[in-house]
Amino acid sequence: MNSNSIAISVDQVTRSFRSVRKEEGLRGTMKLLFNPEYVTHEALKGISFTIPKGEFTGLIGANGAGKTTLLKILSGLIPPTSGEARVLGFTPFDRSLEFRKQISIVMGQKAQLWWDLPAIEAFDLLRALYQIPMDVYKKRVEELTTLLDVSKMLNTQIRRLSLGERMKMEVIGAILHLPKVIFLDEPTIGLDVLASKKLREFLKAHNQKEGATIILTSHNMDDISELCKRIILIKEGAMIYDGDPHTLTKQDECVLRVKLLSEPTLEEISSKTDIALDRILKDEEDQTTYLLSITRSRITEYFQKLLTHFEVADIGIQEASLERVIQKIYQN
Amino acid sequence: MNLAWALEWRMAAIKNGIKGALAYRGEFLVGLIGSAIVPVGIQLMLWYAIFQSGNTTHFAGMDYPELLAYTWTSLLFSQIRGGDYDFELIEQIRTGTLSNFLLRPVGVVEFVFFQGFGEKLYTALVCLFFGLIATIFTKLTVIHLLMGLFLAILGNIIAYLLGASLAAAAFYWENAFAVLMVKNMVVSLLCGEVLPLSIVPEKYSFIWKSTPFYLFVYGPTQIALGKWDTHQFYAEVGFALLWILGFWAALKILWTYSINRYQGIGG
Numbered sequence: 350m351n352s353n354s355i356a357i358s359v360d361q362v363t364r365s366f367r368s369v370r371k372e373e374g375l376r377g378t379m380k381l382l383f384n385p386e387y388v389t390h391e392a393l394k395g396i397s398f399t400i401p402k403g404e405f406t407g408l409i410g411a412n413g414a415g416k417t418t419l420l421k422i423l424s425g426l427i428p429p430t431s432g433e434a435r436v437l438g439f440t441p442f443d444r445s446l447e448f449r450k451q452i453s454i455v456m457g458q459k460a461q462l463w464w465d466l467p468a469i470e471a472f473d474l475l476r477a478l479y480q481i482p483m484d485v486y487k488k489r490v491e492e493l494t495t496l497l498d499v500s501k502m503l504n505t506q507i508r509r510l511s512l513g514e515r516m517k518m519e520v521i522g523a524i525l526h527l528p529k530v531i532f533l534d535e536p537t538i539g540l541d542v543l544a545s546k547k548l549r550e551f552l553k554a555h556n557q558k559e560g561a562t563i564i565l566t567s568h569n570m571d572d573i574s575e576l577c578k579r580i581i582l583i584k585e586g587a588m589i590y591d592g593d594p595h596t597l598t599k600q601d602e603c604v605l606r607v608k609l610l611s612e613p614t615l616e617e618i619s620s621k622t623d624i625a626l627d628r629i630l631k632d633e634e635d636q637t638t639y640l641l642s643i644t645r646s647r648i649t650e651y652f653q654k655l656l657t658h659f660e661v662a663d664i665g666i667q668e669a670s671l672e673r674v675i676q677k678i679y680q681n
Numbered sequence: 682m683n684l685a686w687a688l689e690w691r692m693a694a695i696k697n698g699i700k701g702a703l704a705y706r707g708e709f710l711v712g713l714i715g716s717a718i719v720p721v722g723i724q725l726m727l728w729y730a731i732f733q734s735g736n737t738t739h740f741a742g743m744d745y746p747e748l749l750a751y752t753w754t755s756l757l758f759s760q761i762r763g764g765d766y767d768f769e770l771i772e773q774i775r776t777g778t779l780s781n782f783l784l785r786p787v788g789v790v791e792f793v794f795f796q797g798f799g800e801k802l803y804t805a806l807v808c809l810f811f812g813l814i815a816t817i818f819t820k821l822t823v824i825h826l827l828m829g830l831f832l833a834i835l836g837n838i839i840a841y842l843l844g845a846s847l848a849a850a851a852f853y854w855e856n857a858f859a860v861l862m863v864k865n866m867v868v869s870l871l872c873g874e875v876l877p878l879s880i881v882p883e884k885y886s887f888i889w890k891s892t893p894f895y896l897f898v899y900g901p902t903q904i905a906l907g908k909w910d911t912h913q914f915y916a917e918v919g920f921a922l923l924w925i926l927g928f929w930a931a932l933k934i935l936w937t938y939s940i941n942r943y944q945g946i947g948g
Contacts, residue, residue: 365912366944426780449786461781463697465704470697477693478785480686506704 356530356562357423362432364393364418389642392418395432400579400607402529405553406578407567407594411679415586416566420532424454436530450479454530455519457535462507468518469503472525479526482606486525493521497551500597513544520548524555533565537572549575570672582678589678594671602669602677605641607653610660612637621658622651637662642669689886691795698799713804717756720874724752727876741880742862747906751877754821755902757808759874762897766797767844767861774851781946789843790936794838801837805830812905821905828914829905835921836897840868842928843893845936852939873899893924 370388371381376593392415400406421427422434425441425448434441439448455461462471469490476486494500499519502510509516512600513577516536516581524531533552537545553576556563562587567573573580574594582590582597621625643651648666655661702709728748731740738744743751768792773779781790812826847864850857869875871894878889878899889895900917903909911918 419944421780424784426783427943428941444783446786449784452784454780454784456780459778459781463699463701466697470700474693474697477690478787480683480689 354402355399356402356437356664357398357564358433358435359399360397360433362396362419362422362429362434363391364395364415364422364427364430365389365391368573371543393422393429393583394584395407396586396588397432398581398588398591399452400564402562403556404579405563405565405577406555406581407565407573407580409566409573409580409675410583414583416583417534419546419583420454420564420566424452424532425449450526451529452532453523453526453530453535454532454535455523457516457533458540460507460515461519461523462515464508464520465506467504468499468505468510468522470520471507471518472503475522475525481526485634489525489556490521496554497521497547502619513540516540517548517551518546524561527559527561529561531561531563532573533563533567535567536565537567545569545571552576570675574671582675584678587593595668597673598668598671602642602674603645603648604669605643605648605655606632606665606667607641607655607659607661608635608636608638608663610637610662613659615639617657622654624651640667641672651670691791692794694787694795695799695802698796698801699795699803700799702800703801709803711758713807715759720750720759723875725749729750741877743877743879748877750821750906751902753815754812754829754905755874755877755898757812757826757905758829758836758898758901759872760808761801761805761815761830761833761837762840762868762872762874764797764801764837764841765801766879767841767848768858769797770845770848771851771857771861774848774943777945779943783943794845795842797841798837801834805834818917819841820907822907825905825907828911829901832896832904832914832917832921833898833901835918835925836872836893836901839893839921839924839928840897842925842932846928846932849932849935849939852942868894868897871895872897873902877902893921896921896924902941 351578367387367389369381370386371377375402378479396415396419408416408419412446418427422429423441425436425444428442437448437451439445441448462570463474464469472486472490475481481489490503491500494503497520499514499517499521502514502518507515518592520536536552537548539547549572552565563576565576577594579592580590580594580597581588615626615629615631618624618629618639618641622641624643628642630640632640641651641681652664655664728740728745729795731737732745740748770790773782773793778791782792785792807825809830812821812830813823815821816823816826844861845866847860848857850860871878871889871892873889873895874897878886878895881889889899894916900909904914904917
């Protein structure tokens, strides 16, 4: 990959945090005063990857896996303990003026706009901070608020907006200056299905139109599967997968969709096929169709067992959902 | 750096502060009046008690009408001093919301100052309005009032720079509010808002003269009342600028080193 086409490069980045360990109760509090015990937590353990310009990448992992720590390092909020991170050729923690003008971060759990002011006032301040020419700014605000359907809320105090409307305003505020790199930390958290969908469509269109490099962390797998062509999976501070989400779903699990002529119980299917009961579901729309989550390598075996013990009307293979695969990775 | 942009974002931050103050006008006025009542009430009762005893005609180098004039005039400047925006910095460090500002293309400490300063400018305008009314009924002159206000605004800048420097302690302790509360108590005593500093015996006056706090209330009040002449005004402005320079340097050094400890906690 040409170095000019790389937006983000991370090389053997580690990050550890030292904190005081407090024992329970009053005795623990007293001990803390006179003899504090420190523990070091390794949040990131030698992570390396590169992201080309314009790519929409998903950063996923369970709570505490190290996603937000990595975003903080890439955005320049904290330095890595060791290793090197570079974004657009800058060392993020230097926080140079040029770097800060070209990046943006949205944190779903933290408001970044001014709570007591209407969004339009906050956008006007951002215009001044990022030196956006007035005519460009006006056109952009109109375009973005129309796309996200929040034009009518521009003059409402941020704190009076619904969570979905506020999040849309936060995203507009974050991309108003057309940053080249955008870090999105759980932007759809707490949003309803419609608001999440709208935001996803908007982000996808923005990525395609402006060519911004976007890193998204989310626990909502719909966000990831709809937006990201690539995912980086982090578990306990280490990177365990880097690639296409579809490759991940094809790797291991799949769903066998079986239509039977009879209507056996789930227990019966489980006992005849040796598939765990919690991996068998009945199709809500068809009482004789069953969904069996199985390991891809054992398809033939299960196929034979089903044909031996039941009268099969139809059978098909579905890809396992990203959510199911990720859940399994977290559990293991 | 582009000069026009440098001015534009600072003006925008000031305007943002004014808009913030205007968003809650009722609360703003109640806060303004409420914070004035206690020090004024204490002083008025104290002067009354002292002069009612009949044994004295002068106190702290002033007679009764002069003390009353001091109390009412100092009230205007005590509203301009300080501000809670250094507390805001600690809260931002503690809760991780400092991250919002650290990644903007402007200095975070400066941005918080200009935003808070906007609110104080609004307060200064309200005080100027009351001060101008007072010039009709008292010996207060417009020019002296404006000179006093100017010094008080410089005092406000000093107060913030000191507070923001101390706020760097939050990078180490997280909950460093006590540092600012102690600072505020010392400032309250040595700025002349509770009692005129002329009450301090001459041989101990070096205590308040060696701090910048008298520039917050006592100095501006003396200027406004015409007790300090124009030469002294210029001298005090010079001192104020030196203090600003000193605290600005301290602030730069403290934040440059301390910010490496920032963890942006809270998600």
